[in-house]
Structure formats: C-alpha cells, structure tokens
Amino acid sequence: MVNMRADSAGLPTHEVVYRRLRDMILFGELAPGQPVTIQGLVERLEVGMTPVREALRRLIAEGALVFQGNRRITVPVLDAAAVEELTLARVALEPQLARRAAQRCSADGVAGLRATDARLDAAIGKGDVTGYLVENHQFHTELNEIAGAPILTDLVEGLWLRFGPSLRVVCGQFGTRNLPDLHKAILDALEAGDAEAAAEAMEQDVRQGMEQIAAALEG
Numbered sequence: 001m002v003n004m005r006a007d008s009a010g011l012p013t014h015e016v017v018y019r020r021l022r023d024m025i026l027f028g029e030l031a032p033g034q035p036v037t038i039q040g041l042v043e044r045l046e047v048g049m050t051p052v053r054e055a056l057r058r059l060i061a062e063g064a065l066v067f068q069g070n071r072r073i074t075v076p077v078l079d080a081a082a083v084e085e086l087t088l089a090r091v092a093l094e095p096q097l098a099r100r101a102a103q104r105c106s107a108d109g110v111a112g113l114r115a116t117d118a119r120l121d122a123a124i125g126k127g128d129v130t131g132y133l134v135e136n137h138q139f140h141t142e143l144n145e146i147a148g149a150p151i152l153t154d155l156v157e158g159l160w161l162r163f164g165p166s167l168r169v170v171c172g173q174f175g176t177r178n179l180p181d182l183h184k185a186i187l188d189a190l191e192a193g194d195a196e197a198a199a200e201a202m203e204q205d206v207r208q209g210m211e212q213i214a215a216a217l218e219g
Contacts, residue, residue, distance in 0.1 A: 014051035021045075021055045025064050025075060026161055027133045028168020032077040036065060064161040078166050078217060086163050087210040091203055093156050094140075098186060098202035100147035102195040109146050110191050116142060117183045124181075129171040133164070139183060143190075163213060170216045182208070 011019075021041065024030050041052045056073060059065045066076045078086075101109075116139045123131030137160065144153040182205035189197035 013047060014054045017041075017045060017047050017051040018055040018058055021052075021059060022064065022161065025059065026137065026164040027130060028165045028171075030075045030165060032075050032165045032169065034075045036073045036075065059161075062158055062161060064158075075165050076162065078163065078213070080214065080217065082162075083166075083210060083214045083217065086159055087207065089159055090156070090206045090210065093152055093159075094206050095199035095203045097144050097147040097149060097152055097156065098189075099195040099199040100149055101143050102190050102193055102198035104148055105146050105190045105193075109142075110187060113139060113142055113146075113183075113187055113190070117187065120181070120183070129168065132171065133168060137164075143186070163210070166213045166216065167209070170212045181205070 030036060036056070038049055038052050038056065041047075041056075042049055045052070056065060060067050060073065063076070065073050067073055076082075116135055120132060120135035120139060122128075123135055140156075140160075144156060147153070182201045185201035186198055186205065189195075189201055
C-alpha cells in the first residue's frame with residue numbers, strides 16, 4: 001500500500017487521496033506524458049473510486065493533470081513556451097515572497113530552514129532524487145510560510161505542480177549534484193534581514209532551475 005503523508009492523519013479520505021496524488025505529481029512519481037487511470041489509482045492507493053475521481057477533478061482544475069478527451073487523463077508535458085510562462089510567473093512571485101520572508105524571519109525560522117537545507121545537501125550527496133525533490137520543495141514551502149502571504153503562496157504552489165514532474169526529468173538527466181542551489185545565499189540574506197538580497201538570490205535560484213528544465217526538454 002502507498003504510504004500516505006503523516007500530516008494527513010484525521011483528514012477525510014478524499015482529502016488524503018488528493019494530497020497523495022498531488023505529491024505523486026509534484027515529486028515526479030508520475031512522469032510527464034504518463035496516462036493516469038481511475039482504476040490504476042484505486043489499486044495503487046487502495047481506496048474507492050469516488051475519492052480518486054474527486055482528486056482527479058481537483059488536479060485537472062489546477063492544471064496539474066490534463067483531460068485529453070476519450071476519458072484520457074495525463075500528466076502535462078511542458079514545451080518551451082510553457083517553461084517560459086512558468087519562469088515569468090515564478091520570477092514575478094517567488095522573489096516577492098523571499099523579500100517578505102526576510103522582513104519577518106526570526107532566528108528560529110532561519111534555523112529551521114538551515115536544517116531543511118542540510119537534509120537537502122545530504123540527499124544531493126547521496127544522489128537521492130526523491131529526497132532532493134522533497135526537501136527542495138520543503139525549503140521553499142517553509143520560506144513561503146514565513147512570508148505570510150497565503151494568496152501568493154497558493155499561486156506559487158500551483159506553478160510548482162506544473163513543473164514538478166519535469167524537475168524529476170532534470171534529475172534523471174543531470175544528476176542531483178549538478179542542480180543549481182542558491183539556498184545558502186537566500187539563508188544568509190534572511191539572517192541579515194536583507195530583503196533585496198533575498199529577493200535577488202531567489203530570482204537567480206528560480207531562473208537557474210527553470211533553465212535546467214528547458215535544457216532537459218531540449219535534450
């Protein structure tokens with residue numbers, strides 16, 4: 001049976017299934033172009049058809065999955081135009097969140113982010129692709145929570161769902177050791193309370209990551 005997230009305890013089944021399927025997309029368990037079937041998910045997640053249908057409906061509405069017609073659902077395949085749009089959107093939003101985080105971040109907040117970044121470094125060192133993807137997303141999630149801008153954060157989370165599967169492809173082509181990581185510069189800026197430096201480092205982090213995705217798609 002697929003392991004459900006620990007933070008899903010006590011949630012209704014349809015929400016648990018949605019979060020699990022969302023993670024499968026976000027962390028590349030489902031590859032770009034891969035078809036997704038209700039029956040396949042029912043068997044994989046060991047749940048009923050109704051919560052699976054509801055999860056698929058929500059994820060299609062969010063753009064994380066695409067309805068192709070003939071009842072066929074797939075993980076989107078990014079093209080160059082989509083990568084360009086995603087880059088523009090991320091550059092517009094994520095540096096703003098980093099700027100706000102630098103203005104609000106406590107010493108405990110920085111310490112928590114450094115601990116997450118240490119786990120990320122360990123995953124990179126071991127070539128642990130799943131660990132890298134999970135901890136990289138966790139780092140950005142924690143930073144966005146510190147920023148205290150839920151509307152911006154929700155928009156950013158939607159963008160991550162769209163490029164997450166392709167980031168897994170990048171790891172497969174280039175390995176974890178060759179992935180860009182400006183988290184140390186972001187952390188130093190947060191610790192110094194330097195909002196502009198935090199925003200600049202985040203923009204560079206976003207641009208380099210999206211350039212890697214574009215390169216992987218070209219390859």
